[in-house]
Amino acid sequence: MGDQPIVRLENVGKAYGPVVSLQDITLEIGSNEIVGLIGDNGAGKSTLIKIVTGVETPTTGEVYIRGEHINFSNYSVQRAHELRIETVHQTSSLGTKQPLWRNFFVGRPITNALGFIKVREQKRISEQIMRETIGFRGAGIDVDTPVGRLSGGERQGVAIGRAMHFESDLIVLDEPTVALALSEVEKVLNFIRSIKENGRSCIYIEHNIHHVHEVCDRLIVLDRGRLVLDCEAKAMSYTELTDFLRNLHQGHEGETKVAS
Amino acid sequence: MLRRLFQIDGASVAVVFVLLIIVFMITAPQAFLGYRVYMSFMATVPPPLIIALGVTLVAVAGEMDLSFPSVVAAASYVFGILFQEWDVTWLAFFCAVAVGCAMGLVNGLVITLLGIPSLIATLAMLFLWGGLVTVLSGGIQLAIPDIYGTTMHSLLVGRIGGVFPVQMIWALLMAGFIWMLLNRHRFGENLLFIGDNLEVARMVGIDATREKIKLFALSGALSGLAGVLLTLETTAYFASQGMGYLLTVIAAVFIGGTSIFGGSGKVIGTVFAAFIVTVIEAGLVASGIQGFWTRFFIGFVFILSVTANAVIEDPDKVPLVRMLRTKLRKG
Ligand SMILES: Nc1ncnc2c1ncn2[C@@H]1O[C@H](COP(=O)(O)OP(=O)(O)O)[C@@H](O)[C@H]1O
Ligand SMILES: [Mg+2]
Numbered sequence: 387m388g389d390q391p392i393v394r395l396e397n398v399g400k401a402y403g404p405v406v407s408l409q410d411i412t413l414e415i416g417s418n419e420i421v422g423l424i425g426d427n428g429a430g431k432s433t434l435i436k437i438v439t440g441v442e443t444p445t446t447g448e449v450y451i452r453g454e455h456i457n458f459s460n461y462s463v464q465r466a467h468e469l470r471i472e473t474v475h476q477t478s479s480l481g482t483k484q485p486l487w488r489n490f491f492v493g494r495p496i497t498n499a500l501g502f503i504k505v506r507e508q509k510r511i512s513e514q515i516m517r518e519t520i521g522f523r524g525a526g527i528d529v530d531t532p533v534g535r536l537s538g539g540e541r542q543g544v545a546i547g548r549a550m551h552f553e554s555d556l557i558v559l560d561e562p563t564v565a566l567a568l569s570e571v572e573k574v575l576n577f578i579r580s581i582k583e584n585g586r587s588c589i590y591i592e593h594n595i596h597h598v599h600e601v602c603d604r605l606i607v608l609d610r611g612r613l614v615l616d617c618e619a620k621a622m623s624y625t626e627l628t629d630f631l632r633n634l635h636q637g638h639e640g641e642t643k644v645a646s
Numbered sequence: 647m648l649r650r651l652f653q654i655d656g657a658s659v660a661v662v663f664v665l666l667i668i669v670f671m672i673t674a675p676q677a678f679l680g681y682r683v684y685m686s687f688m689a690t691v692p693p694p695l696i697i698a699l700g701v702t703l704v705a706v707a708g709e710m711d712l713s714f715p716s717v718v719a720a721a722s723y724v725f726g727i728l729f730q731e732w733d734v735t736w737l738a739f740f741c742a743v744a745v746g747c748a749m750g751l752v753n754g755l756v757i758t759l760l761g762i763p764s765l766i767a768t769l770a771m772l773f774l775w776g777g778l779v780t781v782l783s784g785g786i787q788l789a790i791p792d793i794y795g796t797t798m799h800s801l802l803v804g805r806i807g808g809v810f811p812v813q814m815i816w817a818l819l820m821a822g823f824i825w826m827l828l829n830r831h832r833f834g835e836n837l838l839f840i841g842d843n844l845e846v847a848r849m850v851g852i853d854a855t856r857e858k859i860k861l862f863a864l865s866g867a868l869s870g871l872a873g874v875l876l877t878l879e880t881t882a883y884f885a886s887q888g889m890g891y892l893l894t895v896i897a898a899v900f901i902g903g904t905s906i907f908g909g910s911g912k913v914i915g916t917v918f919a920a921f922i923v924t925v926i927e928a929g930l931v932a933s934g935i936q937g938f939w940t941r942f943f944i945g946f947v948f949i950l951s952v953t954a955n956a957v958i959e960d961p962d963k964v965p966l967v968r969m970l971r972t973k974l975r976k977g
Contacts, residue, residue, distance in 0.1 A: 441849055463851025479849040481842035483909040492839055493850035501832045 390453050391416050392556050392587055393438055393471075398447030400433050407433040409611045411447070415556065415589060420582050422602035422619070423591045424631070429608040431591045432476050435558045438589070439473040440466035467494060472549040476560035476591070478541055482534035487512040489533050490548050511551070520547040538565030546577060557581055558589045563597070575601055595631065599624045609634055655825075656914030658958070659902055662951075663918045666925055674932035683932075685809055687924055689879060692817035693718070693872040694891045695920040698898040699824040700865035702916045705899055706828065707861055708841035708908025709764040713753055714869040714895065716775035718888025721746045721873030723779055726788040726883035735798040743870040749775055750866015754859035764862075780885050788883040803878040813875050818917070820868075825913040837861060841908030894923045897944055901951040905959055922947070 391414040400408040408430045415421055423431050436442040437449065440463045449456040451469050466473075473479075480489045487509045488495075495503045496511075512529040520543040533541060542565050549557050559578070563571045578601045581588045592598045598605065599619060605627065607615035615630065622630070671678045697714050704711045721742040728738035753771050757764045793799050803813045828834035836857045839847040847854055869888075877883050900906055901922060902915030926947065927940045953964060961967045 440851070462853075463849070467851065473849075475849055477845070479846050481839045481846055481909065483842045483905075484838055488835060488838070492835060493852060495832050495835060497832055502826070502830050503832060503835065505830065 391450075392452060394450040394453075395434075395438075396448040396450070398434075398437060398444045398449065400430075400437060400442065401445045407611055408437075408444070411608075411613050413606060413613060413616060415587055416604075417555070417587055418582065418585050419604060420578060420588045420590060420602045422598035422605045423589055423608065424593075424595065424598060424605060425608035426610075426635075428610075430611045431608055432560055434608065435473065435560055435589060435591065438466075439463065439471055439558055441473075463493065467552070467554075470554040471556045471558065472552055472554040473558040474542075474545045474549050474560060474562050476564075478545070480533045480541055480544060483532055485530045485532055486516070486527075486544060487529040489544060490515060490551065494552075515547045515551050519550050520544065539567060539570050542566060543570070546574065550577065554586065556587045556589070558591075560591045561593065562590075563592065563594065571597070595628055596624065599627055607631070607634075655912045656903070656918055658954075659912070659915045659918040659922070659951075663922050663925070666922060666929070670925065670929035670933065674929060674934075677932040678929070681809075683928065685811060687921060687928070688814040689803075689811035691920050691924050692811075692813040693876040693879075694894050694898065694924075695817050695917060696820055696872040696875070697869050697891060698895045698902075698916050698920050699821055699913065700868035701895055701899045702902070702904050702911050702913055703824065703828060703834070703837060703861060704764070704865050705904045705906070706834075706841050706908060706911035707837040707858060708844070709757070709858065709861070711750075711753065711764065711768045711862065711865045712892070712896075713749070713768040713771040713775060714865070714872075715886075715888035715890075715892055716772050716779060717746050717749050717866050717869035718873040718876065718891065719883075719885050720749060720775060720779045721870035722877040722883040722887055723783050723788070723885075725874050725877050726790050727783070729790050729793055730788060735793070735796055739798065739874055742874045743867050746870020746873065747863050747867035750869070751859065751863040753866065754862030757862065758855045758858050776885070783885070785885070787885075789881065790877070790883075791881050793878060793881050799878055803875060813879065816875070820871075821913060821917050828911055828913055833857065833860065838909055838911075841905075841910075843909070893941070893944060894920070894927075897948045898923050900955070901948060903955050903958075906952055906956065907959075907963070910959070919951075 393415040395411050395413050398408060398411045399406070407428075411434065423434070425431050433442065437444050440461050443458045443461075449458075449461075451471075481492065484492070487505070490512045491508050496507050497503050509529045516527075516529065527536065527540070533544065536544065542562060546559075546562060549559075559574075562574050566574065575597060578588055578590060582601075582603075590598065590602060602619045605615065605617060605619050605622070606613065607630070614634065667678065677683045697718070701711050701714070724745045725738045725742035728734055728741055732738075749771075753764075753768055756762060756771065757767045760767070762770075801812070802816065803811065806812055828837070836847070836852045839850065839852055840854050840857060844854060873888065876887060880887075898920040899916055902917070902919035903912035904910065904916065923944055926944055930940050930943060931937055956964050957967055961971070
């Protein structure tokens with residue numbers, strides 16, 4: 387792989403009807419790099435990662451994965467998985483009526499040649515993920531428990547455990563700590579550190595600037611669909627970063643005052 | 647604990663079925679204590695049961711298929727006319743199922759490409775296909791008594807030992823196949839997630855459009871198969887043949903415990919419920935209650951069991967139960 391970036395976006399834009407959520411985004415995610423993606427609600431962060439992970443198609447621009455040009459007519463979540471990209475989405479991507487063992491493998495079940503699912507094998511691996519990766523202990527939760535009976539934190543754990551199991555080169559985490567207790571947040575941060583140690587990459591979307599600044603190699607700031615900052619995390623101190631974000635806000639308030 | 651027991655596929659419905667048989671053994675002993683009535687159930691239940699298996703999968707995906715009476719009619723007609731005019735049996739059989747499958751495929755395309763909710767779309771298709779069959783057939787009826795005595799007839803709807811209707815075995819094999827498809831195949835898993843939460847299904851990479859088209863095509867093929875079995879059993883075709891199944895099939899699916907909200911389905915429940923609906927009909931008549939009442943009772947049992955199933959699934963989804971619960975807590 388060498389120095390080839392895992393993902394490269396060129397002038398990517400996305401509009402949902404009249405709503406423009408991304409405009410002219412050019413950026414790269416390098417190998418073994420933890421990239422923090424920052425921005426207000428509605429800045430376009432989730433839209434950006436949905437394009438990278440095959441959920442949405444951009445309106446304009448090009449995407450390259452490991453230098454290979456992506457043809458969006460046959461790019462999909464499945465294809466992204468094949469290209470070793472995993473995602474933990476912001477909104478739950480779990481079927482709440484379905485048992486854990488299905489949720490771990492949905493979209494890519496372990497099957498025989500006829501497409502029949504190897505249930506026993508999936509349950510065995512699910513159990514292993516629960517014990518070793520997520521650290522679920524007792525509490526009446528097993529692989530047959532429907533996800534709807536889990537707490538928000540436990541569900542997030544399932545989604546992260548799923549991403550961890552399918553060892554990928556790029557793991558995308560969209561606000562993974564929102565529903566979590568403090569001790570669980572620490573687990574997520576450790577997970578991100580382990581991604582770095584294992585030589586893989588991560589896009590980490592997070593509102594807690596402190597966490598982002600601490601674990602990330604590079605920072606990207608989106609503001610109302612545009613890229614306004616892309617720099618090494620070391621190049622900016624925590625205070626400089628918060629000042630930069632505060633100035634962005636004040637800029638907006640100034641604009642609205644002028645407008646009104 | 648009790649709730650868990652009732653969530654086992656078909657468990658609660660099987661209990662209801664047995665209770666119902668016991669009741670009718672008391673109210674109509676002359677019919678229900680002999681074996682003949684059960685043999686007649688096993689001759690008449692397979693066609694609606696096979697349709698209900700398909701509709702169960704459709705309901706799992708959070709969709710509905712109301713077009714099957716016309717698909718049954720179309721398949722029956724194709725089968726009947728091919729046999730009458732060309733004297734073919736197996737070819738007629740495959741053509742009839744293929745026609746059902748094609749009609750289902752068109753239903754699926756209408757639903758996914760035009761974006762019309764399936765309840766409305768398949769209601770429209772019920773009329774569209776029904777009208778088309780009547781026009782193409784010239785509104786005729788067919789009697790094909792010659793089919794009786796063919797190998798195909800004895801193989802599909804014959805009587806084992808002169809009494810046991812062989813179509814019951816085919817229907818149960820079909821139920822086994824659909825159970826495997828829903829609970830053990832990736833197609834069934836995709837349907838479960840589509841019905842559970844369409845947005846989630848999309849995010850985990852399920853092609854909902856493609857799966858729904860396949861689903862409706864399968865439902866159409868099963869209706870086609872049911873149409874052939876019906877025509878073989880009655881050795882006749884007439885246009886309104888499938889219409890009587892509308893209530894019984896839909897009732898069987900939801901009495902069987904398949905969720906009206908999508909995302910969960912009970913194939914074994916559907917099997918027992920298909921019998922329940924037929925047994926109610928026969929049992930009431932045999933008990934001396936006027937025929938008109940049967941629809942009333944099936945409708946009543948339908949509402950009752952759908953509510954019961956919803957309470958088992960999630961009590962808070964039933965507003966009345968939710969209100970009573972809060973009242974009790976306050977009181
Ligand atoms: N499916 C959608 N349809 C219409 N507008 C959308 C859709 N998804 C996102 N948007 C809009 O795009 C903008 C960016 O949203 P999003 O990427 O979710 O922001 P963020 O994740 O940074 O909070 C918002 O204005 C949002 O309303
Ligand atoms: Mg977001």
